[in-house]
Amino acid sequence: MDGDRRRDSRSWDWNCPQSRAQMDQIFFREQDYIQAGSPEHKEFWAFFDRFQRFKAKRDMSGSGVRGEVKEKKRTGSNKVDLGLPKEYDARYRINVSVCTGDIEKRMGKSDPRSRQRSSGPGPQEVSDCRLALLHFLDFSQKQSFGKLAKLRREQKNLPIFQYRDRIVELVRLHPVVVVAGDTGCGKSTQVPQYLISAGFSHIACTQPRRIACISLAKRVSFESLNQYGSKVGYQIRFETSRTAATKLLFLTEGLLLRQIQQDKILDQYQVVIVDEVHERHLHCDFLLGVLRSLLADRPDLRLILMSATINIKLFSEYFHSAPVLQVPGRLFPIQVIYQPIPPEEQPSRSEKLDPRPYLRILQGIDQRYSPEERGDLLLFLSGMAEISTIQEACQVYATHTRRWIVLPLHSTLSLVQQDKVFDVAPAGVRKCIISTNIAETSVTIDGVRFVVDSGKVKEMSFDPKAKMQRLQEFWISRASSEQRKGRAGRTGPGVCYRLYSESDYNAFAPYPVPEIHRVALDSLVLQMKSMDLGDPLSFVFIDPPPTASIQTAVTYLKDQGALDSHGELTSIGRLLAQLPVDVVIGKMLVLGSLFNLVEPVLTVAAALSVQSPFLRSSQNNPDCSTARQPLHSNQGDPFTLLNTFNAWVEVKGDRGGGSRKWCRRRGLEEQRLYEMVNLRRQFKDLLKSHSLLESEDRAPSGGDRVQRRERFTERKKLHQLKRDHEQQEGSKRKVLRLDEGQDGELSSGSDTEDKGRGRKDKEGQGQDVDIQEVKFKLRHNISELQKAVSTSQDLSSRHQALLKLLLCRGLYPQLALPDEHNSTRKDSEQVFHTRNKQGVVIHPTSVFASDPEVLHVPEDDSRETGPDRKDSSRHQLLAFVTLLETNKPYLSNCVRVPALQALLLVASSVDTNADCTRLVVDGWLELELKEPEEALRVLSTAISLRSEWERLLKAQLGQSSLREPSGQGVSRRDMEKLSDSLFRFLLYTEVNYSLQRLTAFQAQNLYIGPRGEPDSSYSEVPDLSPLFPGAEAKPDPIKGGLRVTSFFTYNCLADSKDLYSECLRTFWSCPNCELYMPLTPLERMHHEVSCRPAGELQGVEKESEGEPAGSSSASSLTRIYHCDVCNEDLKLTSTEILKHKRQHMFSAK
Amino acid sequence: MEQSAAETPQNTFSCQLCGLSTSFTYYGQKPPNTRAVVLLEECFVVKDPFSPDKEKFLVLGSTCSLCNMCVCVGPDCSLFYTKRFCIQCVNKHLDQFPQQILAELAKKKQSSKPGVS
Ligand SMILES: [Zn+2]
């Protein structure tokens, strides 16, 4: 037999591709279990080579001794004969067989011929190949079963496994169950699986973080042997893997809340698991409250709260003493060492952190532990500045000792840099990861043996008085402290160094302050209103927020126009509640939909809702700054973001994959741009679904058949790439270079790193797939995107001005006034004031920090009119997105707007004196105009523009709430006319005025207040309601004067002269009609608003033809007026009423 | 695939020796879509969860040809040598197995002794 084979193999070369191809035709045909060309097929031939080598080796060494069962033993037993073959053959150990009878028959027939041909496979070759195939099948079976067995073993070893049946039983018996267990007990991955195995379906499991949703879905689908199916899915803001087959869905807390908004009783789920409830995020606390009241309507719903072993009683009691199941965690022992920082090394308030205490710990580790004993170090600091200080010092030490790789970790790092903390250090070297509290719960790094805890955290809090967010440093809580410590004992025994004393620790608060007590509640209150949850003050929260917080939010929402004066949702508010963004951003979107500014507004709104793409670390890199320069706009940061996004889309279209490099050159985090483009798309869809934007009813993606097919093929390829990537993911952790910590930050903009990394990737996995690029291409049609973007590129001055106005209106009341002395100050010392906070500065990342002159009043334009007053027509204000206090109160994302025009168009309170030369806006800004003529003109223009804007906006929103196909909505002509007038008002209002803040004294004595006795002369005051829709000119009960519109109160300022004194009347002739008479400023304004130029009025009349009476603006100018003197009902315009009254007045005199 | 899995009642395979338990979708010698491949014993089979290919199968276990115990294919629970034998039966009839197998069993015993929880 052996001789046979040897003779044949001379003419048969297994290494020849043709030989293998011939075998493929026998064993790996289209219809076979393994097909030629498939991955398994490739694996088989690799296996085949190994198998042949193994056989050859065995033959050579002669170890192929046929094992014969020793007869003597067998005789000794009186048991059953198993009937095993006498001669051992490995083949007997394989429980599969491959029937290739059909082929063999064919082979048999052609046998003689094939034998003659030197290239054909003989029966020996076929049988060799079959044997190899059998072994291969057996090998793959063992491999897969091994994985399965390992998986099951790991599941069994989890601490929670013992409680499996108990958990299922509790859930069956109780509507609410609390499962408490510490890190590593396996609750997040196992509890959902236990429920599925027990027959539960439609399970939702919420997570505070999006990343956790994806990674848990991946892990659990793998563990439940469904990694290629969709039984387990996730759903986050832009992505979902949910299908009809999905039984278990991981989703964010915010998303589940939105689902409840749509589906009040949450019919789609049988079980809701709320994970990580102990983290006490705003959404989570709220979600618990909502679910608690929902349970009354859904007695069949099962609710499971999962928590670390922190404050469990609170949760149980909130749900009427729900049963608690406590699972021990799996932590290795951790030694705690208290090393309080000596007084001389304590940082004073202004100083940098002293690195000595931290360096001592590194040194100590080096002395005490041999480098062969692996284990990394995780160091917790409060913030970025602290991290970079300590990083610098540790890096010097690391370079010197060559035993450490220092890596920072915080959320503003690029994702590539963040990812480095998961890579492994070379032998003999430890990672020193310097992190914010992000590594406390959000990011889990394996292999940490040492933890250094500074005991500090920086937390955001909201100051309702200054309307400002504040980032302050605090001592952490005992719960956080334990959490940090626990990070040292995940993979083995560890050590935790606490840089505070044990008595400090004992003085810490037991738990961190829940988010609901720290942040602005605007969005929460808005959402509560839209969910019909009644008065937010009486809602039963697990830990109610301060009443003042809720009241502040209600006031704010009223200011924003989202709630009416009764606290009910307005139509715009209803819409805003459905947008998953800040109220101000939502407002921008709605406003943008009205004008032809949707595309740029979408981009800006998206850009302002994600973290800035500009990496802080690249700020000081001169190459980056130069490359960024063309993107900057001195109109404001939103415009810089707009330019950046547009340029990026351009690059994407032209060069596709080249965008990564383009971003690196400019110090941009491309991930943020991907987020923007996704968010932008979501906003667009939202606007469309609310009929605020016409949906393009073009054929899907257009193009002819060839193009469509091309696109289809491309998409197929992209999907494959995505799948391939997903399979490779996680299996490739790189080994860090010793110099890794040093380059990172500084050279992130250079190309050298690019090449280095690219090479590494190529070696690792054959091809360097930019998975973000792939996903981007799958999700977006680049040519459509480019088209959309091109409309917002090179904005005309008109569009730019309008866009600024929209942003300003959206951001209102977030306005800041430049200090009057800024032009004499250094660039770095420019100061601004908001209504509630004086002396704020511009964040160094803002364009106005580097270019503050554009905010100064030009010298040649201004006249000094007093010590602190400058008359100019060029005063500007900043509208800003955030006011955040860190070491100073900083404004970020600012846009500059012309002060007078912007205030008149967006402010919610404008008060004037009698001749309208003194304006006070929102009770804090004072504008003084020299010329009453000009003042009146500007004011009346603004009022009519605002009322038209309001009218169109209402029509637009009304249309969206009716969900009717357009027709009744806003006519393009009206809209264009308005945008044209707004633009002219913004750019060509050349009025000189001074702009200043009111002093405290002025603000106190601002108004004349209501008149003591009812004055008969009020009845003489013309009723102006038809002119200013939605408002009657009536005495203001608080300020005094006359409330003309919702935002405008005339003659209420304390310096005002008597409203009705005749001396204020001056003769005036109307340019549009023949009216000529003495009028007070107010009367004149009424007339101006109602008396349009002849041509304009005609246009209005023409347009309103055919519409039902009463809806046209022409007919609204007249109204029924009852004259007491004539005792008659007259149908007159207000000017005619005035004239009519005057007749009687004069005749009486 | 998923729908059919949802419709069919959960059949669970459980190894009587190690307790490994997971649902199976087929029992027999000719799993669906395996073409020329046949099993030489009646097996509990499931779609291979670790392969993206829907048609790849995975044998979970079968019954011992001697004692009829349901065992998984893991080397600690059973072995196949022309027939399936649970490890208990193997140990009872060690003398009938060839030396290669005995050597392997001995080797495994040695290596598995320390440090398995
Ligand atoms: Zn077993």
Ligand SMILES: [Zn+2]
């Ligand atoms: Zn047995």
